[in-house]
Amino acid sequence: MQPVALVYAALMVVSSVCCVFGNVVLLLVVCLNKDLRTETWALTLSFCLSDLALGLSTIPFGAYNSLLRPEGYSNDGPLCQGSAFLYLLLQLASIHSLTWATIDKFTEICFALSYTTICTAKRTRVVLVSVWLYSLANAALPLLGFGHYTYSWTRFLCTPSFQPVYRGFSMLFIAVGIIAPILIMCSMYVYIVYIARKQVRRGTFVCNDQHCFHVPAKNYLRSSMVMVATVVCLLVCWLPYITTCFYETFSGRDPPAAASAVATWLVLFTSALNPWINSMTQS
Numbered sequence: 001m002q003p004v005a006l007v008y009a010a011l012m013v014v015s016s017v018c019c020v021f022g023n024v025v026l027l028l029v030v031c032l033n034k035d036l037r038t039e040t041w042a043l044t045l046s047f048c049l050s051d052l053a054l055g056l057s058t059i060p061f062g063a064y065n066s067l068l069r070p071e072g073y074s075n076d077g078p079l080c081q082g083s084a085f086l087y088l089l090l091q092l093a094s095i096h097s098l099t100w101a102t103i104d105k106f107t108e109i110c111f112a113l114s115y116t117t118i119c120t121a122k123r124t125r126v127v128l129v130s131v132w133l134y135s136l137a138n139a140a141l142p143l144l145g146f147g148h149y150t151y152s153w154t155r156f157l158c159t160p161s162f163q164p165v166y167r168g169f170s171m172l173f174i175a176v177g178i179i180a181p182i183l184i185m186c187s188m189y190v191y192i193v194y195i196a197r198k199q200v201r202r203g204t205f206v207c208n209d210q211h212c213f214h215v216p217a218k219n220y221l222r223s224s225m226v227m228v229a230t231v232v233c234l235l236v237c238w239l240p241y242i243t244t245c246f247y248e249t250f251s252g253r254d255p256p257a258a259a260s261a262v263a264t265w266l267v268l269f270t271s272a273l274n275p276w277i278n279s280m281t282q283s
Contacts, residue, residue, distance in 0.1 A: 154254055
């Protein structure tokens with residue numbers, strides 16, 4: 001058995017445990033605390049359930065394949081096609097739900113006075129239906145002939161094929177499905193940091209019915225550090241995957257086994273990081 005497969009399996013098992021634990025805890029906290037069930041809490045519920053499903057299906061499936069089934073599966077078999085469809089569906093639903101949760105937080109911070117009229121329960125439902133319909137349609141495209149699902153021996157999973165012959169689907173998936181939401185989230189976090197720096201320079205007073213009090217600069221600095229750490233996590237986890245996908249799409253060759261395995265693990269590891277990212281950015 002190759003060392004890459006052993007390390008990959010160990011990382012996937014740890015990621016699966018962390019993913020299930022983190023998302024179950026987040027679900028319990030939100031469900032048991034009425035104050036956290038806001039008009040838009042369904043966005044948190046959406047990416048939490050998507051990540052939990054990944055932690056219970058795709059991630060352990062990858063560990064199993066690397067240890068006990070390295071030769072893979074028939075590309076046209078129902079198991080390979082079904083697991084790849086589920087993987088793509090959950091991956092897209094997770095990242096796009098997280099993106100809209102970030103937009104919700106951004107609106108709350110930057111448009112505080114009109115937030116309650118912008119982000120309503122009805123609009124949240126529309127967003128969620130759109131996210132899941134988009135994810136479902138995108139995941140179904142390879143089954144309908146636009147793109148192709150195949151077993152990747154470097155990723156130990158059935159995934160979309162990124163070979164040049166399927167470049168149209170690959171570019172749609174990478175550009176719209178991955179790069180666009182990551183750029184949106186990073187841009188918003190950077191802008192929030194910019195606002196926090198301005199607040200530190202001029203100071204802020206918060207008032208209630210009785211008195212006003214000064215908000216210490218360290219509060220803004222702590223929030224800025226959380227936002228910067230979130231941007232770094234997003235880029236570290238997604239850039240290797242995007243790079244390997246582009247390499248395969250434009251070169252027609254499989255990326256190095258170790259690089260592809262690490263990139264796939266990092267992307268799936270975001271399912272374990274997302275609940276903690278959400279918790280930190282909400283505080």
